[in-house]
Amino acid sequence: MSKSAILSSSIAKKYWMALTGLFLCLFLVGHLLGNLQLILKAGEEGKRAFNEYAYFMTHNPLIKVMSYLTYLSILFHAVDGILLTIQNKKARPIGYAHNSPNANSKFFARQMAVLGSIILIFIVIHMSNFWWKMKYSSDPMPLHSITVVDPQSKTPQSLYITHSDNYFPVSAFENSQMGEAQMEIRNGNEFFNKQVDVKMGEGYKDLYSLTVAFFGKDTDAIKANEQAGLAVAFYVLAMIVLSLHLMHGFSSAFQSLGVNHRRYNAGIKLFGKLFSIIIPAAFAMIPLYIFFTK
Template sequence: MSKSGILKSSLAKKYAMALTGLFLCLFLVGHLAGNLQLIFITGAEGQQAFNEYAQFMTTFPLVKILSYLTYASVLFHVVDGIVLTMQNRNARPVGYVKENGAANAKWASRNMGILGTIILVFLVSHMQSFWYTMHFGEIPLHNGLKDLHSVVLQFFSPENALGLVAVIGYVLAQMAVAFHLSHGFQSGFQSLGVRHAKYTPIIEWTGMAFALLVPALFAIIPIFLYITQL
């Protein structure tokens, strides 16, 4: 076999998909921990704490390295996903007249591309709202720090004409994340060959718990911010 064989093989694309996907699961945990400050520390104290956190996350060198790794993972996961999907389409140029996909596979597992696309659209809009504003946009200062806290609160506020739309959009996107994770988490382990009679049920259970809990906690935050500002 040629030395570059592995890079071209279908399995290598799956390893890349799994590794980037599982890394992004870790990213979600970190991101969630940061976001939850918006609920647990409120008022002026919360504003100061969140803005200090945002300052730290955008300047600390180790975090910056991690964030570049995250951008790269998202990009790779998306491009790899598109390549895999196109190859899979080509593998069946003539489809079935009648196909009962629900008989043998879960809905999420059959629609990872669509779910991923929804998440990507959300991601672009989400980064434009907060990441771009924090890095390059015009942002008010508070105690000498960029006041991302106020930007977030304003974004999910009843006073904002699109505040409710933003909350609903966010919650819907989290549902897509939940379905994506419900298949993706355990699928990542399978692609890497991690399967064992004893441990696979634990991985599957953890994956389902992760898919339910993480997006649910993310979704609670904008709902909480909207309601408390009514």
């Protein structure tokens, strides 16, 4: 048997769809746990929790490996899915004049390619809204700062919070003592002492404020998005589509991998249903919560 069968055989293609799909389900759980940091704690504490999480996600080497696996999985899942769909369309050049597919299958099971394409479009827009701004955008992200009132001079001061691991500790207060003239921000979030050219610490990119403002809540750093309603509506719609995609995809992945056993089928189906409702609903709840508590 040729080695290319591992990629080209119709059954092997299904294995890859299943494996990448299930991996992306795991990714969804991780992503959701991260997103929940946005709303689990209120105020400064919540902001701190989320920005710290965002810092961790952009600096941990293991996360880097996982993120590349995720990008690859999304691309592979999409490309393989499109190739399968084209092949499947070709398998019936003349369609039926009268067809009743609802009599034997669910519409979302038949429309996986359409649902998946909508999700792919959502991922592109979603990544350009957050991931791109966090990692590559030429306009610098605002850095996480707090306002402190000096008890002696009684003047409010804006101080940057620093991530001081691996650097000699630079407190926010010391940072401010350096003054604007002496401090410089390089590479988006690194504080440098201009005079001695030494890195004093790293700030947190304020992804919290970016996200919260995007979904309609004013923050100190960024003003609320004027079209937040549209952003929230699109997000919620995408989660409904994701839910339908998972409703078929989750249990279908097990069938593709050959896991079909009378003892476990009911459990897999039930878990798949719960997963495909709870996860997208929890994702959708976050922008809705931000939007309606502004």
